[in-house]
C-alpha cells in the first residue's frame with residue numbers, strides 16, 4: 252500500500268507546531284530551565300568536590316578540608332533532589348497543555364471531517380485518537396525530561412572538566428560528538444524502518460485475521476494456494492523490514508559505545524600522559540567521575556529515550572497532525588479507516604472470486620432505482636476532470652506460470668466510464684483471464700492495469716467501490732437468500748432487495764425469509780441469478796460479468812441482458828452468447844494471436860472468426876438485426892488497440 256511517505260525523523264512537519272507551542276509556554280519552559288540549572292550545579296559539584304577533596308584534602312593530609320568538600324557533595328545531592336522535585340512540578344505545566352492542545356486539534360479535525368466528508372463519520376476515531384494523544388503526552392514528557400537532563404548534565408560536567416583542566420575536554424568532547432552525530436544519522440532511517448515494520452506487521456496481522464475469518468470460504472473454493480501465495484510477500488516484507496531495523500539498531504549501539512564508553516577508555520589510556528603532564532590524581536578521578544556517573548547515564552538515557560519514546564512520539568504526532576490535515580491515506584483516495592486497512596489485506600480469493608461479507612466505509616449509500624438510471628458516479632474514487640478511463644490495460648502480458656505461453660500478449664485496451672464492452676472469443680482465448688486481471692485476482696507478468704486511475708492491485712483493496720466480479724462459477728453460501736444478496740452491500744434498503752428479487756426472478760427462494768439456501772440444491776441458473784442480483788445491488792462503478800447468462804433460460808437471459816444494458820456502471824461482459832451489441836457498442840474479440848476491437852458491424856466485416864462465432868454460437872436474430880444497425884467505424888473508441 253502506498254502511503255504518503257512521511258519522512259519520520261525529519262523534523263520539518265512537526266517543527267512549526269512545536270515552536271508555536273514552545274512560544275506559548277515560554278514561562279513554564281523558563282521555569283524548567285531554571286530548575287535544570289540546579290541540576291547542572293549538582294553535576295558540576297559531583298566531580299569538582301571529588302577533585303578538591305582529594306587534592307586539597309585527603310592527599311595533602313588535610314582531612315578537614317577533605318571532609319568539607321565531601322559535605323559539599325552531600326549538599327549537591329540534596330540540591331539535585333530539590334531540582335528533581337522542581338522539574339517534575341514544572342513539567343506538568345508544559346505537558347498537560349500539550350495533551351489538551353492535541354485533543355482539541357483531533358476532535359476539531361474529526362468533527363470537521365464528519366460534517367464535510369461524504370463518507371460516513373467514523374465515530375471511533377475520536378476515542379482512538381484521544382488514546383493516541385495520551386501516548387503523545389507520555390512520550391513527549393519522557394523525551395523532554397531526558398533531553399533536558401542530558402543538556403544540563405552535560406553543561407555541568409563539561410564546565411567541571413574545563414574548570415579542572417581544559418586538556419581533559421578533547422578526551423570527552425570528541426567521542427561524545429562523534430557518537431551523537433552517528434546517532435543523529437540513524438534517526439531518520441531508523442524511524443522509516445520502524446514505520447516499514449509497523450506497516451508490514453499491520454498488513455500481515457490484518458491478512459491473518461481475515462484469512463482466519465474466511466477459512467470456511469477459502470476451503471469451500473479451494474483458494475488456499477492463492478491465499479498462501481498472497482501471504483508469502485507479506486511475510487517476506489515483514490522479515491525484510493525487521494532485518495533492516497536490526498541493522499540500524501546495531502549502528503545505534505555503536506553510537507552509544509562511542510558517545511558514552513569511549514571517553515572512559517580514552518581517559519584511562521591517557522592516564523600516564525595526563526599525570527606526567529601535570530594533571531593531579533584528584534582531577535583525573537574527578538574526570539572519570541563526571542564521565543561515569545553523569546555523562547554515561549545521561550547519554551544512555553538520551554539515546555534510549557530518543558530511540559524509543561522519541562520515535563513513538565514522531566509517529567504518533569504525524570498521525571495526529573496528519574489527521575488534522577487528512578493526510579493519513581494514499582494520495583487521491585480517502586484516508587483508510589481500520590476496516591479498510593483490514594480489507595486491504597483480505598485474501599483476494601475471498602474478496603472477489605467470492606464476495607466479501609465485510610462492508611467497508613468506502614461503500615456509499617445504495618443507489619435508488621432512479622439513481623441507477625442516472626450517470627454513474629464511482630462511489631469511493633474521487634471525481635476527477637476529465638473523467639479517468641474506467642479501465643486501462645497497457646502492454647499487458649499474462650501467462651499461467653513462468654514457462655507457459657502467454658494467454659494475453661502485449662494487450663492494450665482502454666474502457667471509458669459508463670461504456671459497456673462485450674468480450675468474445677473462442678474457448679480458452681483468455682476472456683476470464685482478462686476479467687481476473689481487471690479484478691486484481693491475477694497480476695500481469697508485464698504491463699500495467701488501472702481502474703479509474705488506480706492500479707488494479709490497489710483498486711482491489713477498495714473492494715466493491717472499485718469493481719465487482721461475477722465469476723463463471725458463482726458463489727452461494729448456506730444462508731437465507733437475503734444474506735446471500737446483501738453479502739456485498741449489507742445496508743441495502745429493503746425496497747432495493749425486493750426489486751433485485753423481482754428482477755432476477757428469485758421470489759421462489761425468498762418465500763421463507765429465514766430458511767438458509769442449500770447451495771447444492773440450487774440449479775445453476777438459480778446460483779447465477781443470485782450472484783447477478785448480488786452484483787446488481789452494489790453501487791460499484793465497474794461490473795465484470797463472466798458468462799452472466801450461462802444456464803439461464805431465454806426469458807431470464809433477456810431480462811438479464813436488459814437490466815445490465817441499462818446499468819449506469821461500466822460493464823465488461825464476457826459471453827459466448829451474443830447479447831445483441833447495441834449501436835456503437837464496442838466488442839473485443841480475443842483469439843490469442845490477434846485481438847480485435849470494434850463495433851459489431853465492423854467486426855462482422857473484418858473478422859472471419861467473429862462471423863463464425865456470431866453464426867455458430869450467437870443469436871442469429873440479434874446479430875442480424877444489429878449488424879445493420881451498427882454504423883460505427885472500426886475501433887470506434889479510438890483509445891483501444893486494434894491488433
Ligand SMILES: Nc1ncnc2c1ncn2[C@@H]1O[C@H](COP(=O)(O)OP(=O)(O)OP(=O)(O)O)[C@@H](O)[C@H]1O
Nearest residue numbers: 651658676677678679680681682683684685723827
Ligand atoms: N488456473 C489456471 N492455470 C493454468 N492455466 C489456466 C488457468 N486458468 C486458465 N488457464 C488457461 O488459460 C487459457 C485462458 O483461459 P480462460 O479461462 O481465460 O479462457 P476463456 O476465454 O475464458 O475460456 P472459456 O470461454 O472456456 O471460459 C486457457 O488455455 C486455459 O486453459
